[in-house]
Amino acid sequence: METITITLNGREVSGHPGMTVLELASESGVRIPTLCNDPHLAPFGACRICLVEDERSGALMASCVTPIAPGMVVNTESPRVLERRRAIVKLMLASHPDSCLVCDKGNRCELRRIAADASVGLVDLQRISQPALIKEVNPFLERDLSKCILCAKCIRADHELVVEGVIDYIERGFASKPATLNDTSLEESDCTFCGTCVAFCPTGALMEKDSPYRGTTTTAVATVCPSCGCGCGISLEVKDNKIVRCRPDMDSPVNGGTLCVRGSYGYDFVHSEDRLTQPLIKANGSLRETSWEEALDFAAAGLKRVAEAHGPGSLAVVGSPKCTNEENYLLQRLARCALGTNNIDNGSRLYSAASCQGLGWNLGSPGTTNTLENLEQSDVILVVGTDPASSAPLVGYAIKRAVRQRGARLIMADPRRTKLSTFAFLCLRPRVGTDVALLNGLARSIVEENLLDEEFVTRRTDNFEAFRRGLDQYIPAWVEQATGVPERELSSAARMFATAKRASIVFGRGLTQQSTGTDAVMALANLAMLTGNIGHGSGGVYALQDDCNGQGACDMGVVPAFLPGYQSVDDPQAVKRFAARWGPFSPSGPGLTAVEMIQQANAGKIKAMYIVGENPAATFPHLGLVRESLRSLDFLVVQDLFLTETARLATVVLPAASFAEKEGTFTSFEGRVQALRKAIDPLGSSLPDWQIVLHLAKRLGHPMPYTSLEAIMDEIEELVPFYHGAGYAGAAGKGFDRSELEASPHGAKRLHKGQFPTGFGRFSSVHYVPAKGTAGDGYPFSLITGTSLYRFGGGSRSSRATRLIRFLPEAAIEIGRGDASRLGIASGDRVRIISPTAEISAPVRITDTLSDAMLYMPSAFPQSPVNALFGVDLDPQSKTPAMEACRVRLERID
């Protein structure tokens, strides 16, 4: 590659064309101070602090925006440079308050550091008056623009990275400042409080509000965010065993300096007063504190007793998409070897099992096929049944960047209009539960107009003919009738998708949580194969995960039908391979899925359960049935951070440590295996889940020989083919080598470069069946659920995150304007929401985003558990309960 050589402070250095002087200098170890430059943002040249002198012309140039040119002779510390830099700093200080003593930014202030380096003290220039602190009531961040130096980092982070566009400069000259539209407070604007601007601000102008510690901590631990499946890198700042601040990990390859409100401000559930610090045992109907010894003995004895009396088939284990890979791996080994049952499942059954099943069947690989980077490179992005801006904000950012910065076209297919819709080229609004018809309609239009990728279809897939015949009925007019999407929009979407060089599909809970979820995912996979969008250099299929390790829990075999790595429990070869490591284990044939366990418990067939990090009594559908079933168990062991609704029903409660108190790995939705690092010691006598499982396994007569997490990961690597190379580098005890560990998401290895893992991608005909639970008299509304930006997971953690609750204490039910006026309901009124299964109450919010006869309510609010309303209608293939939509009626509470 061509190189350019320049002389930098008397030394010859070379860089590649297009590099700036600043970049080459920092690569060569020459430090040039700067305030407005950041590697995550495009060069801007606002602050002029980074100026350098071209010795040949004598010109002073801002090095961050000056590209290197052959023969340049640059001096970064000439007397002129130093003098000018000092003058610039003085001018900045003339409009900056001297409040360093009480400024929370303290010695993290970059302006102060640069002033000190330039030996600038008190400034004798005339002071320029500055705007006052802006009064804001949000609990997350505050603005004191008197400290703003107009570096525009906040505006650029907003426009370039998270693409919200909430702030920009207003006015000019002395009056100019970053402001929202109409200069309102942030809570009146569209701000999502992601905290990215705060992380980039070099001074105290943008600060975290109500920080538990105002000073600068000496420890900052880089770990992984637990609040959705994106796997963003976070940096936890710790003071006296307490997390006092969370910022994006600027070195993470995943999030590029961004976070969302949950990541930035949701961490304090870790220090909630509700944290369990001692094991509990139920005696005479109430729980009392006890020692670990007693609790573990009691738990093991209880499980053994039930197994002996009713057989191992009467036991069931629920693992957690919030626990690490290692913990889930141990847990399934405990279930299969120590308890002898395949009745093991995890909470992601509720929303993503359909995606594993659907994608696994067609593409031969369970989960997302390409990386987030590929997604951002797409020309067309089809988003189905998800609002990434709330459920997986990082994916939302990537989509918005693709649209705004690369001109990608976004097609949204969602019954509800969401914030992302304003970025969409085309908004299809199919009726609830008609996605299969819509997707098949798209496929048929593509086949009819001969826009399919014939080479891909012929060489890399099979079963195409049968699939094509199956599409016959999906003529546009029929699809319009079934879905409500106009013919014209359907064919224009089909054309746009098929003719794009790289077209991607992003889907989430709205699709998988239907009773026809698996079919819908297969229909998606068909569409991707039809247009050749699987594999290297193409778009790809992206299955969003709501929990931090939903992908990992399934990969680790915390599912009833698969051993780790999706090796079937019916495959004698696979069983033999695992038995060689674990010793013989007895169960054969797939066990029960999560919701089936509850049903079987109700039927008296399941007698004891061991539930880790999951809260079925608040997050599963048909809560009445769930609670009754759990109550009817002979023995229930619950392992959690809090005394959840489920834990209250337990015989033994084991206190677990949170993500910040342990090590291990999470697998993100793109298949990236990332290491957690321990930031603080476990609270009270809580223990990391993996240690508890090991203790329990020993007491159940199946001691597991692992001495460290490394040993567990080594075994996972050996037995799960696609985790090869995901493991811990370096010797035990030395910690993780991040670069090794995170270099390649294993999703990237599943890119189907040459062929599909199973040889061929397989088209499967799937057909539209009007979804169950969307017809019924006396229940005129169709209620759909989704994720709120201000809650995560099942809600047991985020409902204990103080700032998130202060900002959004309660879930409101959203209703369209027309329906509201017909019912005589005003915003803020309380209503009873009644389904055939249950009823709950909530305040009403009137919105323009819903069509008639539709309601929307976010899940994960334990006080108003919307899932209570749903029946237990299972998708026949994935056994995912249909929790996307149900029929309800409303009654106003006067």
Added chain:
Amino acid sequence: MDEKGPAVDPTRIGQIVERYCDQRWPLIPLLQEIQNEFGYIPPEAIEPVANALSMFPSQVQGVITFYEQLYTKPRGKKVVRVCRGTACHVRGGKTILKLAKQHLGVEEGQTTPDLEYTLDTVACIGVCAMAPNMVIGKQTHGHLNPKKVSQLLGRTGDARG
């Protein structure tokens, strides 16, 4: 933006915006045309403009507030520009401005509530020989004195000031 402007026809905004959608660098010409139509840029126009040009409303606001000649508030039918140049200053321009404020009952940059007059100042209008000067609409008035200002701006039954 506290002054309430006259009612603005949103369909008219839509018609203007539509014509500019596919042009290159259309923002400023588009804002100018909106201003020609309404006399100022109504706040309601910001969002349609932003959507049509794939910009953020905050960015459009940034451009509007940056340029002196783009107005966010309704302007009067006649713009009164009092010269604050050196020659006018030594000939009593300061007093002329004070009188203009009194007659109109508004401060610099403000518009009378009946939307008849907007009072502005300018640095120099280039007819220093006639100082002190002011411009009303397109008409320049020189050799001003209090009587003349009263004739020009005094309004019947005027009780303001």
